[in-house]
Amino acid sequence: MKKNVPFKSYLLLSALFLFFTSCEKNVDINDFENKTPPKNIVETAQETDALSTLVAALAKADESEGTDLIGTLSSEGPFTVFAPTNEAFSNLLSSLDNYNSLEDFSTDEDRAVLTTILSYHVVAGVSAFSTDLSNNQMISTVQGEDVTINIDADVFIQDATEVDAKVVIADVAASNGVVHVVDKVLLPQAIIDAINDAEMEALGTLVDLVVATEQLSILEAAVIKAGLAETLSSEGPFTVFAPTNDAFVELLGILGDDYHGLEDFDTPEEMDLLKDILLFHVIPNATVKAADLTEGMVPTALEGNSIDIISLDKSFVIGDATDTNAAITAVDIMASNGVAHIIDKVLLPQSAVDFVTSLRLKTIVEIAVETDDLSLLVDALVQANAGLVEALGSEGPFTVFAPTNHAFVDLLKALGDDYHSLADFDTEEEKALLVKVLTYHVVAGVAAFSTDLKDGQMIETLQGEKVGIRLNGGVHIDDATDTNASVVLADVKASNGVVHVINKVLLPQEVLDILNPPTPNIVELAQSVDDLSILVEALIQADAGLVEALSSNEFTVFAPTNEAFTNLFHALGSQYNSIADFNTHEEKALLAKILTYHVVSGATVASADLKDHQRIHTVQGESIVAFVGNSIKIKDKTFTKAKVIAADNFASNGVVHLIDKVMLPKEVLDILNH
Missing domain, CATH: 2.30.180.10 (FAS1 domain)
Structure with missing residues (x-):
C-alpha cells in the first residue's frame, strides 16, 4: 500500500509531473539502435547521454568499500533495470534537503542511501520486456521491496510515493538483460521512512x-x-x-x-x-x-x-x-x-x-458593560433611549441573546452607507427601529439556560415576535431572516437572568418590512419608470381593466418606451398625437388589443428563459416570436422587430422587459388598413 510522505523534502516530488518536460525530448530511441554487438546494461547506459547521471550515481555508490553495483550490472545477469533519466535525478536532488548533487553523497552513510535507491531500480534473475509485464503486477527488486506495474495506455511503475514513474522508452535490450527508461527516480518505503525519521528528529x-x-x-x-x-x-x-x-x-x-x-x-x-x-x-x-x-x-x-x-x-x-x-x-x-x-x-x-x-454575579447590563465584545450592544441600548438600560438592570428575570461587536458591525454594513455607527440611529423613527431590534433579543419572565432549550422551540420576545431554537452541533437562534445566529457563549449567569452571546443581530419581520419594502407589482413598477409614463397612460386610457389585471396574477410584459409610443403616433398620422386621442369606444378597444398583445399571462419569462425563434402566445390571442442572439428581438406582424433594451425588471407578480417599439398584431393591422 502507498504511504503519504509528510516531509518537506519529498513534497516537491508530488508535483514532478507539473514541472516535468517529457523525457522523449531528451532521450532518443536512436541512442539504443544499431548497437552491435549488444552491450551489457552498464555499457548501454554509459553510451546514452540521457543516462549519464545514473552512471555517475552507480560510480558514486561504488566508492564505498564492499559495494560494486557497476560490476554486478556488468555480470551475466539477467537483470531488468528501470533507468531514471538525468532529469529524473535532477528533480530528485532539487527536492531533497542537503543533497544538491551526487557529490553530496560523500559519506558511507550517504552512499548507503544511494545504493538502496539504485538497487530498488533493479530486478535480478529475469529480463522482463514490456510484453512480459501485466497490469497490477508486483515485482520484487534487489533492494527487497516491490514495485507495481500499472498499464494505462503507457506503462507506469509505482513506488512507495504518490507519483508513479512513466516508462518513456521500453525494451532496450542488453547482453545481460533489458533496460526500461523511466522519468522519475523510484523511492522505496525504507528511504521515505529514513527521511521522515531524520526530519522528525530535526x-x-x-x-x-x-x-x-x-x-x-x-x-x-x-x-x-x-x-x-x-x-x-x-x-x-x-x-x-x-x-x-x-x-x-x-x-x-x-x-x-x-x-x-x-x-x-x-x-x-x-x-x-x-x-x-x-x-x-x-x-x-x-x-x-x-x-x-x-x-x-x-x-x-x-x-x-x-x-x-x-x-x-x-x-x-x-x-x-x-x-x-x-x-x-x-x-x-x-x-x-x-x-x-x-x-x-x-x-x-x-x-x-x-x-x-463562583465569580460575583452581576446584572445583565453590568455583564454587558464589563464585556469588551458587547460594547456595541451597550451603545445600542443607550442610543435607543427607551429605558432599556434601566429595564435590563432591574430584577427580571430575563433571557438575553447578546450580539457581539462583530455582529453589530455586520449589521451596519448590511444597512448601507447611511449607517456607519449606532450614532446614526438619530431620528425618532430610527431610534424606534433600534428599540424593535433590541427588544427582539430579550425574553422576559424567565432565565432560560441552554439546558432549558429544546430543538424547534419557539420563544416569544419582548418585541412581540418569536425566535426559534435549533439544536444542531450547538445552539442556534432563528429570526425572520434566512441566516440564523449561533450561540458562541452560552449560559452567562447574571443576578437577574442569563445571557447567551450570539454572533448575529437578530431581526424580526417587523423590522425587515421597514428596511425592505415589498417588491412593487407590474403596474407600480411601470409607474416608477419615467420612460414608461405613456404606457401607464395607455393602460388607463384603454379603460379595459388592464391596470387592475396587471396588479395581480403572474405576467410577462414587453413594455414599449415613451419613444416607441411617439413613433407609433407618427406612423398613425396627424389624428394621433397622444394617448388621449384614443377617445372613442372603437379606438379604446383598438388600444386594448395593442396593449394585450404585449402581455404574456401565467408566467414570469426572464430573458434567460427565451429561446431563439420561440413562439409566445399573448393575452390578445396572437403570438409573437423571440429571436435570441447578441440581443433579444421580438417579432410582431409588421416588418420591423422590437428590440429588448432593458430586460428582467422583476416585479412581485412577474417581469417587465422594456422594448423600443410598439408591437402590432394582425388584428390591429387589418383594422388600421381597412
Whole structure:
C-alpha cells in the first residue's frame, strides 16, 4: 500500500509531473539502435547521454568499500533495470534537503542511501520486456521491496510515493538483460521512512512549536506560568489542542475586569485553575492526527476529565464542559514529541466552569458593560433611549441573546452607507427601529439556560415576535431572516437572568418590512419608470381593466418606451398625437388589443428563459416570436422587430422587459388598413 510522505523534502516530488518536460525530448530511441554487438546494461547506459547521471550515481555508490553495483550490472545477469533519466535525478536532488548533487553523497552513510535507491531500480534473475509485464503486477527488486506495474495506455511503475514513474522508452535490450527508461527516480518505503525519521528528529518539541508560532504566544506564556514547559518538552508523545491568542482574549473577556491578562492568575487557586485548563488541552501518550479523530470522549492529562470529539459537517469540533464547541482551525502540526492542532476556543473543564460561576454575579447590563465584545450592544441600548438600560438592570428575570461587536458591525454594513455607527440611529423613527431590534433579543419572565432549550422551540420576545431554537452541533437562534445566529457563549449567569452571546443581530419581520419594502407589482413598477409614463397612460386610457389585471396574477410584459409610443403616433398620422386621442369606444378597444398583445399571462419569462425563434402566445390571442442572439428581438406582424433594451425588471407578480417599439398584431393591422 502507498504511504503519504509528510516531509518537506519529498513534497516537491508530488508535483514532478507539473514541472516535468517529457523525457522523449531528451532521450532518443536512436541512442539504443544499431548497437552491435549488444552491450551489457552498464555499457548501454554509459553510451546514452540521457543516462549519464545514473552512471555517475552507480560510480558514486561504488566508492564505498564492499559495494560494486557497476560490476554486478556488468555480470551475466539477467537483470531488468528501470533507468531514471538525468532529469529524473535532477528533480530528485532539487527536492531533497542537503543533497544538491551526487557529490553530496560523500559519506558511507550517504552512499548507503544511494545504493538502496539504485538497487530498488533493479530486478535480478529475469529480463522482463514490456510484453512480459501485466497490469497490477508486483515485482520484487534487489533492494527487497516491490514495485507495481500499472498499464494505462503507457506503462507506469509505482513506488512507495504518490507519483508513479512513466516508462518513456521500453525494451532496450542488453547482453545481460533489458533496460526500461523511466522519468522519475523510484523511492522505496525504507528511504521515505529514513527521511521522515531524520526530519522528525530535526523538529522541535511541542513547546518549541508553540514558541515559534505567533498566534500561540499567550499559550506559551500560560504554559511557562503553569510550570508545564518541561513536561511538554519531554519524550511524550502528546496531542495538544492549542488555543489561539484570540481564544485566550475571549476567555479573559468572559472572566471580567479582574482578568486583563495571565498576570491576574496570581493566587494559588487561580494558578491551579490555569494548570487545570492547560492540562485539559493535552491527550497524553498518543499522537492523534486529524485522520485518527473519531467521535467520543477522550481522556485528557487532567485526571478524571475528558474532552468530547464531535463530528460536524464532515469534520470535527471539540466539546468541553461548556455548551460552546471549539473549531479546529489547523491540524497536524508535527513536533518531535507529538502533534498540535490549533483551535479557536480555550477548552474549559468543569473545575473552570465552576470557578467562573463562583465569580460575583452581576446584572445583565453590568455583564454587558464589563464585556469588551458587547460594547456595541451597550451603545445600542443607550442610543435607543427607551429605558432599556434601566429595564435590563432591574430584577427580571430575563433571557438575553447578546450580539457581539462583530455582529453589530455586520449589521451596519448590511444597512448601507447611511449607517456607519449606532450614532446614526438619530431620528425618532430610527431610534424606534433600534428599540424593535433590541427588544427582539430579550425574553422576559424567565432565565432560560441552554439546558432549558429544546430543538424547534419557539420563544416569544419582548418585541412581540418569536425566535426559534435549533439544536444542531450547538445552539442556534432563528429570526425572520434566512441566516440564523449561533450561540458562541452560552449560559452567562447574571443576578437577574442569563445571557447567551450570539454572533448575529437578530431581526424580526417587523423590522425587515421597514428596511425592505415589498417588491412593487407590474403596474407600480411601470409607474416608477419615467420612460414608461405613456404606457401607464395607455393602460388607463384603454379603460379595459388592464391596470387592475396587471396588479395581480403572474405576467410577462414587453413594455414599449415613451419613444416607441411617439413613433407609433407618427406612423398613425396627424389624428394621433397622444394617448388621449384614443377617445372613442372603437379606438379604446383598438388600444386594448395593442396593449394585450404585449402581455404574456401565467408566467414570469426572464430573458434567460427565451429561446431563439420561440413562439409566445399573448393575452390578445396572437403570438409573437423571440429571436435570441447578441440581443433579444421580438417579432410582431409588421416588418420591423422590437428590440429588448432593458430586460428582467422583476416585479412581485412577474417581469417587465422594456422594448423600443410598439408591437402590432394582425388584428390591429387589418383594422388600421381597412
